[in-house]
Amino acid sequence: MKKWWSIILVSMFLMSLVACSEDDATNEEDKTELQEETEENEEEPNEDEVEDNIDSIIKDESEIAEDAKITALVNKKYGLSEDYIPEDLVTVDVPTVLENPEVKQLREEAAKALKEMFTEAEKSDLYLHARSGYRSYDTQVELFNNYAAEHGKEEANRYSAKPGHSEHQTGLVMDVTSESVNLELEEAFGETEEGIWLKEHAHEFGFIIRYPQGKEEITGYIYEPWHIRYLGVEVATAVYDSGLTYEEYLYEEGLIHEVNSEQE
Ligand SMILES: [Zn+2]
Incomplete structure (x- = not known):
């Protein structure tokens, strides 16, 4: 009986891990997109940043x-x-x-x-x-x-x-x-x-x-x-x-x- 409980608990734990890793995967994608955006920004500022620059001149x-x-x-x-x-x-x-x-x-x-x-x-x-x-x-x-x-x-x-x-x-x-x-x-x-x-x-x-x-x-x-x-x-x-x-x-x-x- 004890053994069954352990199996159920272990599989629940494993399932939660899968769920977590799915979340992580989404986050990972977001992160990559964000990183790419940041990298792009460094080379070519987006419109908001251009406006910020404009604001600082006059x-x-x-x-x-x-x-x-x-x-x-x-x-x-x-x-x-x-x-x-x-x-x-x-x-x-x-x-x-x-x-x-x-x-x-x-x-x-x-x-x-x-x-x-x-x-x-x-x-x-x-x-x-x-x-x-x-x-x-x-x-x-x-x-x-x-x-x-x-x-x-x-x-x-x-x-x-x-x-x-x-x-x-x-x-x-x-x-x-x-x-x-x-x-x-x-x-x-x-x-x-x-x-x-x-x-x-x-x-x-x-x-x-x-x-x-x-x-x-x-x-x-x-x-x-x-x-x-x-x-x-x-x-x-x-x-x-x-x-x-x-x-x-x-x-x-x-x-x-x-x-x-x-x-x-
Ligand atoms: Zn003139």
Whole structure:
């Protein structure tokens, strides 16, 4: 009788072992999946981690709200002070198109980056030209009024900015062109070798294509493949990698609460 009990007990024990090992097998699989995920993460961060990285670059709203900040947001909703003139404007040391000395200027950091970028492009036999950089508040007044007189205020607003709302006033923007579009600012520039190179490499030097195709609703501007905005390499690269406009990027970070830049 005792023997039977032992057999029953032993077989129960064995059955429980089988059950356990089944559990273990499932856990083992989970573990392997987890390990694989972790390994993948090390090579290529998943979206959550990219967002974490983005979060750590621009820390608070002052970085987009102050005129002189490299990451200042300027669009139809967010403007600069009327009297804001960057303190560190220098004349760019690259081929330029226009005679007006004002627009040949950029803030020092951006001018240096622009030169480095043009030099790098030349290594691929691509020759970029700087057309329009810094623009003062007063110049913008003149420009906008001229456009408005010619095309009407609403139409002018699609490709020109109201005074105080032009990114060019930051001294961090350059309109770039090439001989393949006769040194003009045309949408076709985006399809030229120079335009394609710019789109793919600008972020490496701290610039972004500020008004991408199909984003007029968000940026408030038609596609401008020539208009590049300096943000510094870190932020420009994060924006480039995100595939977003600067407005969308800041929205994702929780620094602006509405993605659309149109004035209310
Ligand atoms: Zn521009």
